[in-house]
Amino acid sequence: MRRFxxxxxxxxxxxxxxxxxxxxTQAKDSPYFGKVEAPQGQVLRYIxxxxxxxxxxxxxxxxxxxxxxxxxxxxxxxxxPVTGQTIPAIAERWEANAxxxxxxxxxxxxxxxxxxxxxxxxDFVWSVRRGLSPALASRSAYxxxxxxxxxxxxxxxxxxxxxxxxxxxxxxVRIRLATPVPYLATLVSHQMFKLVPRKAIEAHGxxxxxxxxxxxxxxxxxxxxxxxxxxxxxxxxxxWDAAAVKLDEITFYxxxxxxxxxxxxxxxxxxxVYNHTVPYxxxxxxxxxxxxxxxxxxxxxxxxxxxxKAPTNDIRVRRAFNMAIDKNAxxxxxxxxxxxxxxxxxxxxxxxxxxxGDAFDPPRAKQLLADAGYRDAAGTYDPxxxxxxxxxxxxxTTEANRQTAEFVQAQWKQNLQLTVPIKNxxxxxxxxxRAKLQYKGAARAGWVGDYMDPYTFLDLFxxxxxxxxxxWSPPEFVAMLREANTAxxxxxxxxxxxxxxxxxxxxxxxxxxxxxxxxxxxxxYVKGMYANPLTLHPWKFVYIEHDRSKWDLDDPPASTN
Amino acid sequence: MLRFILRRLLITIPMVLVVVSVTWGLIRxxxxxxxxxxxxxxxxxxxxxxxxxxxxxxWYVQYGRMISNTLHGDFGISLKYQGEPVNxxxxxxxxxxATIGVLAYLLALAVGIVSGTLxxxxxxxxxxxxxxxxAMIGISLPNFVLGPTLVxxxxxTWYVLPPxxxxxxxxxxxxxxTLSGVYMAYIARLARSGMLEVLxxxxxxxxxxxxxxxxxxxxxxxxxxxxxxVVSFSGPAxxxxxxxxxxxxxxxxxxxxxxxxxxxxxxxxxxxIIGIVAFISIVVLIFNLMVDIAYGFIDPRVxx
Numbered sequence: 001m002r003r004f005x006x007x008x009x010x011x012x013x014x015x016x017x018x019x020x021x022x023x024x025t026q027a028k029d030s031p032y033f034g035k036v037e038a039p040q041g042q043v044l045r046y047i048x049x050x051x052x053x054x055x056x057x058x059x060x061x062x063x064x065x066x067x068x069x070x071x072x073x074x075x076x077x078x079x080x081p082v083t084g085q086t087i088p089a090i091a092e093r094w095e096a097n098a099x100x101x102x103x104x105x106x107x108x109x110x111x112x113x114x115x116x117x118x119x120x121x122x123d124f125v126w127s128v129r130r131g132l133s134p135a136l137a138s139r140s141a142y143x144x145x146x147x148x149x150x151x152x153x154x155x156x157x158x159x160x161x162x163x164x165x166x167x168x169x170x171x172x173v174r175i176r177l178a179t180p181v182p183y184l185a186t187l188v189s190h191q192m193f194k195l196v197p198r199k200a201i202e203a204h205g206x207x208x209x210x211x212x213x214x215x216x217x218x219x220x221x222x223x224x225x226x227x228x229x230x231x232x233x234x235x236x237x238x239x240w241d242a243a244a245v246k247l248d249e250i251t252f253y254x255x256x257x258x259x260x261x262x263x264x265x266x267x268x269x270x271x272x273v274y275n276h277t278v279p280y281x282x283x284x285x286x287x288x289x290x291x292x293x294x295x296x297x298x299x300x301x302x303x304x305x306x307x308x309k310a311p312t313n314d315i316r317v318r319r320a321f322n323m324a325i326d327k328n329a330x331x332x333x334x335x336x337x338x339x340x341x342x343x344x345x346x347x348x349x350x351x352x353x354x355x356x357g358d359a360f361d362p363p364r365a366k367q368l369l370a371d372a373g374y375r376d377a378a379g380t381y382d383p384x385x386x387x388x389x390x391x392x393x394x395x396x397t398t399e400a401n402r403q404t405a406e407f408v409q410a411q412w413k414q415n416l417q418l419t420v421p422i423k424n425x426x427x428x429x430x431x432x433x434r435a436k437l438q439y440k441g442a443a444r445a446g447w448v449g450d451y452m453d454p455y456t457f458l459d460l461f462x463x464x465x466x467x468x469x470x471x472w473s474p475p476e477f478v479a480m481l482r483e484a485n486t487a488x489x490x491x492x493x494x495x496x497x498x499x500x501x502x503x504x505x506x507x508x509x510x511x512x513x514x515x516x517x518x519x520x521x522x523x524x525y526v527k528g529m530y531a532n533p534l535t536l537h538p539w540k541f542v543y544i545e546h547d548r549s550k551w552d553l554d555d556p557p558a559s560t561n
Numbered sequence: 562m563l564r565f566i567l568r569r570l571l572i573t574i575p576m577v578l579v580v581v582s583v584t585w586g587l588i589r590x591x592x593x594x595x596x597x598x599x600x601x602x603x604x605x606x607x608x609x610x611x612x613x614x615x616x617x618x619x620w621y622v623q624y625g626r627m628i629s630n631t632l633h634g635d636f637g638i639s640l641k642y643q644g645e646p647v648n649x650x651x652x653x654x655x656x657x658x659a660t661i662g663v664l665a666y667l668l669a670l671a672v673g674i675v676s677g678t679l680x681x682x683x684x685x686x687x688x689x690x691x692x693x694x695x696a697m698i699g700i701s702l703p704n705f706v707l708g709p710t711l712v713x714x715x716x717x718t719w720y721v722l723p724p725x726x727x728x729x730x731x732x733x734x735x736x737x738x739t740l741s742g743v744y745m746a747y748i749a750r751l752a753r754s755g756m757l758e759v760l761x762x763x764x765x766x767x768x769x770x771x772x773x774x775x776x777x778x779x780x781x782x783x784x785x786x787x788x789x790x791v792v793s794f795s796g797p798a799x800x801x802x803x804x805x806x807x808x809x810x811x812x813x814x815x816x817x818x819x820x821x822x823x824x825x826x827x828x829x830x831x832x833x834i835i836g837i838v839a840f841i842s843i844v845v846l847i848f849n850l851m852v853d854i855a856y857g858f859i860d861p862r863v864x865x
Contacts, residue, residue: 050824054643135609141606142603226653226816228654228821230726256811257812260724260725263717266717267717432597446599469601
């Protein structure tokens with residue numbers, strides 16, 4: 001009898017578990033994910049990723065911080081909310097000289113700091129010098145190395161006054177470059193070039209970002225900062241375009257755990273989340289929902305190949321391993337991604353004549369390996385001759401990376417009859433082994449563009465400092481990139497960049513895998529927030545639509561002035 | 562007794578120094594740095610960073626600075642969260658972890674002792690079987706299963722409680738229950754076995770023979786002895802509950818020490834790691850000492 005009663009409890013538990021799907025089926029009919037209830041007023045609750053390293057835009061390099069800086073600080077230019085291309089911000093307009101080595105930016109006269117002080121050209125000059133100062137030790141400083149004297153100043157070999165940024169008058173900034181940089185206007189949207197308040201920094205030193213000291217220049221200003229809890233920003237009436245700002249308040253939550261993010265979103269505790277947050281096993285379920293934001297991104301996923309160590313120091317081996325992966329199948333398997341054979345993301349840069357790399361071709365891959373010496377007496381490919389113990393796929397530990405690695409492993413097994421071991425490594429340890437070229441064979445890599453130009457990807461291999469994880473950086477390639485940047489005509493420049501990319505693909509120091517997709521969620525009442533290729537949202541365009549009848553309409557195109 | 566406490570407190574200092582030294586050495590052994598990222602940093606920038614944070618100094622200077630900081634109770638500035646003093650992080654994060662920890666512990670203690678004692682008094686009854694079965698489930702159910710299960714029903718199906726974040730009392734309920742689950746179960750089992758043993762002992766029989774009311778036998782005599790295992794379990798348990806619980810803080814996105822600790826390690830944020838490790842070891846040592854002192858009061862057989 002006793003036994004019976006306990007088993008009855010067990011049965012009840014099991015029954016309630018089975019009843020669970022029944023409880024959630026009502027959500028199946030809804031075109032939205034979870035609870036949909038617009039918050040009162042114009043308030044947005046957003047999950048921005050990890051806890052920001054700092055509110056100082058020159059100091060941190062990450063995306064979570066970049067999302068927050070878009071609310072608090074402005075640069076000369078900004079990102080278009082839909083396309084991610086350059087739009088005017090503190091600069092109204094700009095022009096370049098014939099060979100892209102000198103740019104003039106004309107600042108608007110009504111831009112103000114949050115304390116009411118006017119923003120002038122001198123503020124920008126001071127900000128750039130400060131970002132480059134060796135004492136600050138900014139990790140993003142290299143982005144400004146194209147400016148004359150910038151690298152030397154950052155290395156302690158020149159003075160701040162030698163940096164080629166000058167205030168021609170109160171509202172005109174001239175930037176002289178060491179090498180041609182046709183994409184300078186898009187580059188200066190980066191946090192490294194945002195304006196920071198001289199007075200506050202000189203008065204408070206490192207403590208200038210404390211809520212009681214901070215002075216900002218973006219559409220919003222700091223109200224509450226509680227690390228690992230929340231950052232609340234409110235509309236700044238001193239902002240030059242304050243009339244266009246629609247939200248009164250934004251709360252940024254630093255939540256890292258993917259399940260927790262999804263729980264908060266489903267329960268209606270937050271209104272939107274950042275990119276790559278929907279677990280990809282859910283994507284098939286989520287894709288039909290109106291919350292799901294899916295567009296190609298300014299980011300790629302690829303494998304680096306160790307070109308300094310056998311067997312991948314042989315170009316035939318590198319090409320064979322690339323050809324033996326069915327990228328289309330990988331894209332289907334990974335669900336949210338577009339296949340990639342080139343090194344720049346597909347469908348992001350309008351007018352860029354992107355080259356294509358080698359297609360999926362297992363017979364040719366085997367032939368290449370046979371040519372490389374892995375053949376039997378008859379001259380046909382013999383997998384047993386291949387030193388598979390010298391190959392590995394190493395990746396930093398995440399679920400998504402593991403699945404991709406297993407997929408690639410299966411492809412190589414199926415198409416080349418080689419079982420390449422896979423190995424997961426903790427992030428910092430992994431970076432170390434990659435930078436020092438200690439890994440065997442292939443190592444996972446991803447790159448999110450610093451700015452909206454193919455150059456931000458190709459530049460990875462022109463790097464004059466340190467390594468790019470592959471050991472490949474021939475002078476011809478670097479020269480090709482330089483030549484492209486001297487071209488004033490954008491179409492010609494793109495053609496030259498594409499030529500360099502084709503050269504890179506032919507040498508195959510990498511195996512391109514896919515163009516990343518945005519993969520995030522927003523509630524239907526959040527408007528003016530688009531799936532752009534950067535997942536950086538200029539917050540002044542965002543608003544809460546309280547009229548339910550407008551929820552399902554497409555967002556009106558953002559007007560940018 | 563006083564000499565015992567003093568001696569134990571003095572031993573705490575070298576023990577904490579040993580712990581932070583080993584930790585410091587382990588951080589050095591781990592590859593990578595707080596500033597390493599996807600893209601390599603130009604050597605000049607790396608040099609600037611190392612100078613700014615004193616990493617260019619010889620190891621013994623860095624070690625000496627760390628030890629001196631620890632002895633002064635000021636752990637310096639976080640490397641990852643630039644400009645943020647480690648002491649302020651500890652000060653902000655501790656109340657969060659402590660609130661969740663203490664509430665979870667009180668809940669575990671209340672439910673655990675009551676159900677364990679009742680189970681012992683009614684040994685082999687339905688009540689005993691049910692509560693011990695529940696305790697077994699509680700012990701076997703890790704909090705990363707219990708937490709999301711509670712969230713699934715209470716936050717995502719019935720929408721009655723927030724699924725995460727730090728806010729009012731409503732935000733406390735799920736993390737506290739999740740955290741207390743295992744401890745509750747463990748305490749229930751400890752209380753039951755402790756009580757069973759004591760209830761069969763001679764001095765309880767003597768107390769009953771004296772004609773004491775069952776209530777008095779139970780509360781004045783049996784509970785004191787029966788709960789000794791619970792007390793010795795409490796010291797380390799409470800220390801760990803107070804200093805942050807990585808999994809629960811992660812699941813519920815709480816701004817507590819555990820969350821900081823795990824990220825500090827992943828970020829190689831040396832001052833923050835050292836600060837948290839030193840703090841946790843002090844708390845653990847002090848709680849162990851408190852347990853030993855508590856023994857003196859509860860168990861008449863213990864003498865110092």
